[in-house]
Amino acid sequence: xxxxxxxxxxxxxxxxxxxxxxxxxxxxxxxxxxxxxxxxxxxxxxxxxxxxxxxxxxxxxxxxxxxxxxxxxxxxxxxxxxxxxxxxxxxxxxxxxxxxxxxxxxxxxxxxxxxxxxxxxxxxxxxxxxxxxxxxxxxxxxxxxxxxxxxxxxxxxxxxxxxxxxxxxxxxxxxxxxxxxxxxxxxxxxxxxxx
Numbered sequence: 001x002x003x004x005x006x007x008x009x010x011x012x013x014x015x016x017x018x019x020x021x022x023x024x025x026x027x028x029x030x031x032x033x034x035x036x037x038x039x040x041x042x043x044x045x046x047x048x049x050x051x052x053x054x055x056x057x058x059x060x061x062x063x064x065x066x067x068x069x070x071x072x073x074x075x076x077x078x079x080x081x082x083x084x085x086x087x088x089x090x091x092x093x094x095x096x097x098x099x100x101x102x103x104x105x106x107x108x109x110x111x112x113x114x115x116x117x118x119x120x121x122x123x124x125x126x127x128x129x130x131x132x133x134x135x136x137x138x139x140x141x142x143x144x145x146x147x148x149x150x151x152x153x154x155x156x157x158x159x160x161x162x163x164x165x166x167x168x169x170x171x172x173x174x175x176x177x178x179x180x181x182x183x184x185x186x187x188x189x190x191x192x193x194x195x
């Protein structure tokens with residue numbers, strides 16, 4: 001009996017594996033990237049490539065992830081924001097310097113260091129049809145609801161932070177989120193994606 005308890009404690013104490021955490025959060029990051037990369041930018045920035053870059057940087061820096069500092073999802077979205085910001089800067093430079101040589105958005109050779117399981121998860125998520133339908137439904141929302149879904153639903157921002165960002169009370173932020181969740185509860189993938 002003591003051995004059984006000891007084994008269970010060891011299992012609980014075991015650090016989470018990157019692939020497990022990535023598998024859980026990758027759909028939300030994929031939807032977030034799809035919603036941030038406008039159609040006019042897609043010839044220059046592929047959301048699937050951006051997702052692969054997020055996977056690579058998160059995997060590469062996973063040893064520095066500290067669960068005591070906050071959840072994996074928040075840490076991962078910090079990386080996603082940085083990846084998107086850098087990619088948009090590169091695209092902006094390309095578009096403003098007519099005739100400039102095309103700058104590759106990401107160092108795709110570095111991706112070869114990713115485990116096959118991570119790459120498979122990323123590809124599967126990026127090509128998921130229910131995710132595409134979810135993104136289409138979110139695009140149809142008004143600007144405030146779309147922003148609320150991005151910040152609270154996908155990024156997992158706390159209600160207090162949403163309230164400050166929107167200039168409303170925390171109670172109002174909770175009510176807005178509850179109403180939006182109810183409206184989208186039948187949308188494909190919503191329940192799995194939104195926090």
